[in-house]
Amino acid sequence: MPLSVTCTSLSFTWPDGTAVFDGLDASFGPGRTGLVGVNGSGKSTLLKLIAGVLPPAGGTVRIAGEVGYLPQNVTLDTTLRVDRVLGIAERRAALHAIEAGDASEEHFETVGDDWDVEERALATLGELGLGHIDLDRTTGEVSGGESVLLRLAALLLRRPDVLLLDEPTNNLDLYARRRLYAAVESWPGVMVVVSHDRELLERVDQIADLRSGEISWYGGNYSAYEEALAVEQEAAERMVRVAGSDLRKQKRELADAQVKLARRKRYGQKMWDSKREPKVVMGERKRQAQVSAGKHRIMHEERLAEARERLDEAVEAVRDDAEIRVDLPYTAVPPGRGVLTLRELEPAYGARVTGGLDVRGPERIALIGRNGAGKTTLLRTIAGELAPVAGEATAHVPLRFLPQRLDVLDGGLTVAENVARFAPGATDNRIRARLARFLFRGARADQKADTLSGGERFRAALAALMLAEPAPQLLMLDEPTNNLDMASVRQLVTALESYEGALIVASHDLPFLKSIGITRWLVLDGELTEIAPEAVGYSA
Structure with a gap:
């Protein structure tokens, strides 16, 4: 069976009732996939579901092969030795015991066929720029960026078939990032990487865009994805214009039809009042006119409703490209x-x-x-x-x-209250007008800072400083x-x-x-x- 990850009818809801996925279908095959999407779209949650860290509320995750998972926030026990973090402590100890003359059977069983485990570990550390770290050191002696690379080294030594990386370049300096890029480019199996790092995403084979609980697929790296997305958005905006024009046309036609029907009604009433035709004939004509008018009205109202629906669908396909405006x-x-x-x-x-x-x-x-x-x-x-x-x-x-x-x-405090702390002399109206430029409009300015997503929290903090x-x-x-x-x-x-x-x-x-x-x-x-x-x- 080829290496792959398959999600079928996958559903997940947080304890507070917030639904993240409802019937998601997705499949990740060999090669490197960049998983992108706005903050809060569920990228990290999807990786955790695939890795088995979170149980799905419904659906299944099937994986052909072993999974390795590097979470976004790497925390290591500072008392652990580097060889234990790498998962080679027992094999290394058994190997040293054999080399010292201890021929106990359990040592050979522990080593198995992995006689070069120490050399492989040192080579992997060297490839990631960690050649200076001794296997006997404790993780308390390494930096935050080095601890991320240590966890990655442990995964590479395990040689999993499927590798899941969640924002792996966060907290990595330029030199460490380049080491990680090289490791990503040489990965032979299935890789799914969540990242905002443009340079990393230029090294993937395809982009999976997670939006509104569904995934759209784009071949190529991030630049190719941007080009394809631009073409899509241009077409979507064109459809909005066409649908808007059609809606206006249907409104005009409905208004014209209503005017014509009103004229017919007035003419019929005039004929009735003047009694120019027999009462039975005029009654039948009035009934037929009412039936015809009803059908005519229903037809135009249905066309108007369909035009509105097409416009709504076209608008939904256009992404919100709202931009922060700073005029200070x-x-x-x-x-x-x-x-x-x-x-x-x-x-x-x-x-x-x-x-x-x-x-x-x-x-x-x-x-x-x-x-x-x-x-x-x-x-x-x-x-x-x-x-x-x-x-x-x-x-x-x-x-x-x-x-x-x-x-x-x-x-x-709310977003507006936080800004007020930095600009105590500004009126509430002035603060809210300024916050609108940072995309906090109306009730959004009244959100508590603790409830904001990562991107929203950053915008709120930037607004507080800029408007100070x-x-x-x-x-x-x-x-x-x-x-x-x-x-x-x-x-x-x-x-x-x-x-x-x-x-x-x-x-x-x-x-x-x-x-x-x-x-x-x-x-x-x-x-x-x-x-x-x-x-x-x-x-x-």
Whole structure:
């Protein structure tokens, strides 16, 4: 039987009654499939159902082969040794015992045919850029990004037939991402990967678009998917125009028919009143006219209802491409004006700024570096959240910092109330008018922050900072695209395109950094150094 994953009539509902799937049919065959969709569409839930982490409410999942699953949030027991995380501790111990002269039968049974297990483990770690990690170390000694790669290494060593990856590049630096890309490209079996990482999705064989509980399939990588989707959307918008025109036509025809029927009715009444024909003849004529009028009215009303239905179907096929609009003139910074000065800054952890760094005018700076290099610490120090060990960071304009955790929001308050905390002088009407530009219209502005999806929570946090008083002329973002779907990333790009202040963005997402018009690239590696765009794989 060929390797595959088949979902038949799959249903799943959360304990609060929220339905995610109702009769989903899907099949994943050999090759790499990118599973995409907006936040909250059920991508991670589907992977958990396939992996057996969640039980379905109905339907079946059939898998030909063994499954390996890398969840979105990887947590490891910090006391575990690396060889145990890799699943080779027992075989490795038995192998060492045999090498030391212990010929016990149980050792040979444990090793089986896997005599090169240690060499394979070290080779796999090396391929993922983890060659420096000793098998006897504990996971408490590795970074968050390295722990993700360790879990991936464990899966690769198991050689499962089906590999499920949920946002595998989150928290990985540029170097680790490239290692993961290589592992994905060389995968020989069935792979289903959920990701917002454009570069990763360019390496898949097909795209599965999960929307409204159903999957649409597109051959090729993400670029091919975008092209096909654009053609679909153009056709859908054309159908909306055609259906709208037909609806207007049917309304006119119904109105014209009603006018004609009213004229006939008046003429018949006039004939009745003048008694120009026998009463029996006029009565029969009136009855036939009423029957004809009724049929005529029903026909036009049915045509109108059908036109409305066609328009509704056409509108539903058009995706909501709502965009964030930012119109904040007070955020503008004149070219050349000093925005930020760093002098001999030494944060509590990570790279130091030898000499100084000046940020001027509406510059857009990318802050890159390996995991653990200190990017977050540097941003928090500039924002005044952490005290430096030495040196100084001076902001010359109002600044705001959006951390990875989005903890600028109070979960117990509504979106509007959260924004009001940052702009206490603004009226409720002004706040709601501004929030509409961030796609929080009407009742959506009254949602509690705790109930928002990942993309909505990010938009709410961004709105709170952008609408703050005084308006921020320096905005610092820490890994802003983590856990955002593609639609949310596009909305963020649109917002930043219209932002007129200075930007400092820490990110490993190169396509995103390129899309927002980065003007300077700074890398943290012991010290803060400016590099050319070509050094990170992009020309200016």
